[in-house]
Structures are given as C-alpha cells and as structure tokens.
Amino acid sequence: MTGTPVRDDGVAAPWGTAEFTERLRAVAAERYHDRHPFNVRMHRGELTRGELRRWVANRFHYQRHIPVKDALILAKFDDPALRRAWLRRIRDHDGTAEGEGGIERWLRLGEATGLDRAALWDVSRVLPGVRFAVEGYVTFCRSRPALDAVAASLTELSAPSLMRTRIAAFERYYPWIEADGLAYFRGRIGQGGRDGEEALALVLAWAGTRAEQQRALAALTFKCEVLWALLDAVDQAGARTSERPVPGPP
Numbered sequence: 001m002t003g004t005p006v007r008d009d010g011v012a013a014p015w016g017t018a019e020f021t022e023r024l025r026a027v028a029a030e031r032y033h034d035r036h037p038f039n040v041r042m043h044r045g046e047l048t049r050g051e052l053r054r055w056v057a058n059r060f061h062y063q064r065h066i067p068v069k070d071a072l073i074l075a076k077f078d079d080p081a082l083r084r085a086w087l088r089r090i091r092d093h094d095g096t097a098e099g100e101g102g103i104e105r106w107l108r109l110g111e112a113t114g115l116d117r118a119a120l121w122d123v124s125r126v127l128p129g130v131r132f133a134v135e136g137y138v139t140f141c142r143s144r145p146a147l148d149a150v151a152a153s154l155t156e157l158s159a160p161s162l163m164r165t166r167i168a169a170f171e172r173y174y175p176w177i178e179a180d181g182l183a184y185f186r187g188r189i190g191q192g193g194r195d196g197e198e199a200l201a202l203v204l205a206w207a208g209t210r211a212e213q214q215r216a217l218a219a220l221t222f223k224c225e226v227l228w229a230l231l232d233a234v235d236q237a238g239a240r241t242s243e244r245p246v247p248g249p250p
C-alpha cells in the first residue's frame with residue numbers, strides 16, 4: 001500500500017479505489033471471527049454437543065436481529081432502487097411466507113441439534129454478552145449514517161469461505177446433526193457473497209473523502225469486534241459455574 005499523500009490544505013487525499021478496497025478486504029479477512037478460538041475448535045471437531053447447542057441457541061439471537069438492523073438501514077435510503085435492493089436482505093431472512101427464509105432455516109438447524117423452537121425464541125436464555133453484542137450492532141446501524149451501517153455489513157465478504165469450512169466440519173465431525181440442518185449455511189454461501197460485493201460497491205461510491213474512508217474502516221472493525229465478542233461470550237460460558245445449560249438431549 002502507498003503512503004499518505006497530503007493535499008495543499010493539509011487534509012489527507014482519499015485513497016484510490018484499489019487501495020481502499022484492499023484495506024477494507026484486509027480488515028474483513030484479518031479481524032474476522034473465523035480465527036476466534038471457538039470457531040477454530042468447531043472446525044477441528046473439538047466441540048461437545050452441549051457447546052454446539054449453546055452456539056446455535058445464542059447465534060439465533062444474532063440471526064433474528066439481522067432483518068431488524070437491515071430495516072433500520074433501509075429507512076436511511078432515499079432512493080427506491082436502493083431500498084428495493086436492500087429489501088431483498090430482509091426477505092432472505094424472513095422469507096415471503098410462513099415457513100420460509102433464513103430464520104426458519106436456523107430454527108431447523110436448532111431442531112437438528114435437539115433444540116426446540118420455543119427455546120430459541122426465549123430471550124431469557126441468551127447469554128448477556130451475546131445480547132450486548134447484538135444490541136451494540138443494532139444500535140450502531142440505527143444511529144450511524146448509511147455509510148457506516150453498510151460498511152459494517154462488509155464482514156460478509158469473508159462469510160462464504162467460512163460457510164464452506166463450517167459445512168465441511170459439520171459433515172465430518174458432527175454427523176449427529178442431520179444434513180438438512182445445514183441448509184442455512186448452504187444458502188448463505190451465495191447470499192453472503194452477493195451481499196458483500198453489493199455493499200462494497202456502495203461503500204466505494206459513498207466514501208469520497210479520506211475521513212469517510214476511515215469511518216468505513218472503523219465501522220467494519222467494530223463489526224468484527226461484535227462477532228468476536230459474541231463468540232467470547234459463547235466460549236466462556238462453559239467456564240462459568242453459574243451457566244444455565246441450554247436444554248436438550250445429551
């Protein structure tokens with residue numbers, strides 16, 4: 001990457017598109033939660049059934065809030081074409097009818113691990129650290145300008161590769177989870193890749209100054225921290241004696 005050219009007025013000039021893209025992709029790759037110890041253990045086949053169930057149950061809290069934060073982002077857009085495009089994300093999660101969509105598929109994943117739907121919808125079972133992380137993300141998207149909120153979604157640039165690793169790990173190490181339960185992850189390979197590239201094009205178009213580019217990088221860093229903090233909470237819950245176990249068969 002090149003140095004920092006400074007204009008006559010002392011303000012740093014914006015990075016060119018290639019360099020800014022490279023910086024965004026570097027944050028999305030280097031700070032992504034695929035490197036979190038809990039994910040590393042998941043991918044090595046080292047999680048117990050109880051740990052996997054805990055992850056599925058707590059991650060549902062994130063899943064159910066994704067369309068909420070996307071609705072908050074959509075409300076910032078002036079342009080009908082942009083709203084139409086973003087609306088697709090909400091449909092991906094909520095479906096267009098009962099029994100469809102990503103949330104439904106995650107509930108089926110829960111069932112495949114032995115968790116019933118009522119347990120997943122019960123917020124009182126969600127770990128406090130997970131609630132704080134998810135609330136942090138939703139509040140960020142509600143209160144920040146569209147550029148920041150869309151930039152925060154750029155973690156999805158790294159999601160398809162993680163989905164492939166996860167599917168392979170589940171098939172190999174956790175065969176007690178029915179293959180149908182993995183439908184959510186299979187669907188996200190295409191959706192995540194498309195959403196990530198779409199968001200990247202918007203961020204590149206909107207971040208016209210160095211300060212805006214830096215805000216986008218900070219938003220993406222924040223989102224990586226949200227995902228990391230969520231997994232910290234899930235990972236450390238097992239070490240706490242006060243943990244309420246996620247109910248389900250042994």
Ligand SMILES: O=C(O)c1cc(C(=O)O)c2c(n1)C(=O)C(=O)c1cc(C(=O)O)[nH]c1-2
Nearest residue numbers: 066152153154155156157158159162188227
């Ligand atoms: O399982 C994962 O590791 C993972 C990560 C991410 C992500 O990178 O933010 C998302 C998802 N899954 C996901 O399923 C999803 O729908 C999603 C939406 C968003 C977003 O910020 O708009 N990220 C993610």
